[in-house]
Amino acid sequence: MTVLGSVRSTVSPDIGLDIGTTNTVVYERGAGVLISEPSVVAFDTRTDEIFAIGHAAREMEGRAPGYIRIVRPIMRGTISDFRAAQTLVARLVDRALATRPRLAPRLIAAIPGCATDIECKAVEQAVRAAGARYTTYVPQAVAAAVGAGLDVTTLRAQMIVDIGGGTTEIAVLGTAGVIRLASLQVGGSSLDQAILQRLRFGRFAIGLLTAERLKTELGFAGRPPGCESLAVNGIDLDAAAPRARLVSEALVGEAMQEGLGQILRGIRAVIETLPPEISADLIESGITLTGGGALIRGIASEIGALTNVPTTIAIEPLTCVARGAGEILGSPTLLEQVRPHADRFTRWYQSLRIGMRESYSP
Ligand SMILES: Nc1ncnc2c1ncn2[C@@H]1O[C@H](COP(=O)(O)OP(=O)(O)OP(=O)(O)O)[C@@H](O)[C@H]1O
Ligand SMILES: [Mg+2]
Numbered sequence: 001m002t003v004l005g006s007v008r009s010t011v012s013p014d015i016g017l018d019i020g021t022t023n024t025v026v027y028e029r030g031a032g033v034l035i036s037e038p039s040v041v042a043f044d045t046r047t048d049e050i051f052a053i054g055h056a057a058r059e060m061e062g063r064a065p066g067y068i069r070i071v072r073p074i075m076r077g078t079i080s081d082f083r084a085a086q087t088l089v090a091r092l093v094d095r096a097l098a099t100r101p102r103l104a105p106r107l108i109a110a111i112p113g114c115a116t117d118i119e120c121k122a123v124e125q126a127v128r129a130a131g132a133r134y135t136t137y138v139p140q141a142v143a144a145a146v147g148a149g150l151d152v153t154t155l156r157a158q159m160i161v162d163i164g165g166g167t168t169e170i171a172v173l174g175t176a177g178v179i180r181l182a183s184l185q186v187g188g189s190s191l192d193q194a195i196l197q198r199l200r201f202g203r204f205a206i207g208l209l210t211a212e213r214l215k216t217e218l219g220f221a222g223r224p225p226g227c228e229s230l231a232v233n234g235i236d237l238d239a240a241a242p243r244a245r246l247v248s249e250a251l252v253g254e255a256m257q258e259g260l261g262q263i264l265r266g267i268r269a270v271i272e273t274l275p276p277e278i279s280a281d282l283i284e285s286g287i288t289l290t291g292g293g294a295l296i297r298g299i300a301s302e303i304g305a306l307t308n309v310p311t312t313i314a315i316e317p318l319t320c321v322a323r324g325a326g327e328i329l330g331s332p333t334l335l336e337q338v339r340p341h342a343d344r345f346t347r348w349y350q351s352l353r354i355g356m357r358e359s360y361s362p
Contacts, residue, residue: 012103015093016143016326017127018110018319021074022165022188022292024054024088025322026096028105029330033319034096041084043069053091062207076166076185077112077140078119079126086126093130107132108329110143110321113169114183138328139178140321141171142338144290147324148314152338157278158285159309161267162321163293165189168263170270172278177338179278184266188293191215191259198255199234204245206234215296218252221260222298222305225249260299264306271307286310290320 014029019039026035037054044051045067052060061070073084097105109127111120120137127135145152145160150173157174165188172180192211199206206214210232218227229246236243267287271279287309289300294317304311314320328334 012133013097013105014326014329015096015105015107015132016110016322016324016329017089017093017107018140018143018322018325019074019079019085019089019123019126020164020321021072021077021167023318024092025319026092027319027322027326028096029326033322035092036319037092039072039074039088041071041073041081041088043071043084045069050087050091053088061209074166077164077169077183078115079122082122082126085122086129089126090130093132104131104133106134106329108135108325108335109137110140110325111137112140112167112183113171113178113181114167136329136335136339138325138335138338139171139181141169141178141181142173143321143324143328144169144314145171145173145288145324146327146334147320147322148288148290148317150285150288153334156285157274157281159267159271159282159287161263161287161289161294161303162291163187163263163289163296163299164291168266168291168293170267172270172274172282174278174281180270180273182266182270184262186259186262186266187291188212188215191219191256191293194259195219195252195255198251199245199247200237202251203237204234204243205237206232210234214247214252215256218247218249219256220249220253220297221256221264221302224253225297256296260296260302263293264303267303268307271309282309286312288312288314290314290317292318 016027018025023036024039027033038058040057041053042051042057042060051068071081071084073081079085107127109123111123124135141160144162150158152173155175157172159172162169167187168184170182171178192208195214196211217230227249229248231244231246233244294313300311300313
């Protein structure tokens with residue numbers, strides 16, 4: 001950061017936001033990750049006011065009294081409940097910046113590649129309501145790549161796979177643009193659901209938090225790592241009574257197989273559509289995994305074996321998107337190159353003004 005840049009960001013911080021299906025991450029350029037909390041809001045329906053957000057709201061899931069309504073405002077990467085999303089973002093940004101009084105921040109939010117213009121606008125409005133003096137957005141895959149330390153301005157193509165809670169975004173990037181993008185409606189949450197369903201099939205009911213714990217502690221792709229079985233509490237549906245049960249890694253692995261298969265097939269399908277030059281680039285640049293799903297045991301080697309492309313896991317994969325977005329905001333050149341919609345509109349407007357609209361190609 002230049003001296004001028006550092007003075008400016010001390011007065012008015014540059015904030016990168018990843019408003020994910022599972023977690024919302026707030027990153028301040030120069031200060032690091034300030035907040036990483038579940039994207040959950042609890043409303044008190046008696047007063048229609050916010051009761052809790054983030055960790056506190058998530059702890060209440062499945063345990064809250066009837067008058068508390070638990071909302072997950074992001075579904076499959078996009079806003080499904082605008083008011084809850086707006087509240088979540090505003091409160092988390094407030095909390096992140098509360099320690100030092102400063103001018104309104106500049107905010108950048110990462111948006112999934114599959115988001116429509118209306119969905120992008122909804123994110124921008126939710127972010128603006130957090131009191132920013134400037135807001136913009138970038139494609140999530142580009143932010144993830146920058147956060148993972150990849151050089152997105154290089155000519156050589158590279159692949160980034162972000163396995164989040166709601167979606168898996170598979171992108172091939174080249175010269176600061178997205179060459180190919182596929183967004184799969186499968187992620188960590190569907191794996192949790194599959195584990196829950198698999199146990200229910202064996203007449204044992206567990207909650208989603210327990211299913212997620214089984215996934216993170218016993219889940220794997222490919223060969224079983226040999227973890228000890230885990231005792232979890234639930235309801236024995238035959239006895240209609242609470243019980244503890246030992247769950248094996250084999251059972252968890254079996255439940256996750258279908259979802260992981262979809263992710264692997266999705267990656268291979270994107271690679272199959274690439275022109276030879278770009279495919280060849282990937283042999284050198286490889287595939288980088290980000291998002292919480294990158295932490296599933298064995299997933300990098302499974303993807304590597306299936307695609308024949310070296311696959312690595314980014315450092316701190318859960319915060320790559322927010323860190324990358326914040327870094328892009330701090331670099332005017334990079335921001336100009338990667339901001340797709342604003343850039344597209346500016347080019348269209350400029351070409352219209354000089355009577356050369358046909359020169360515009362999206
Ligand atoms: N160690 C782990 N092993 C397996 N899965 C994990 C691990 N840690 C986190 N996860 C999973 O990662 C998911 C959350 O990842 P992430 O925060 O990247 O998603 P998100 O950004 O909120 O969602 P999206 O990008 O789809 O909107 C959750 O499903 C969580 O269970
Ligand atoms: Mg994400």
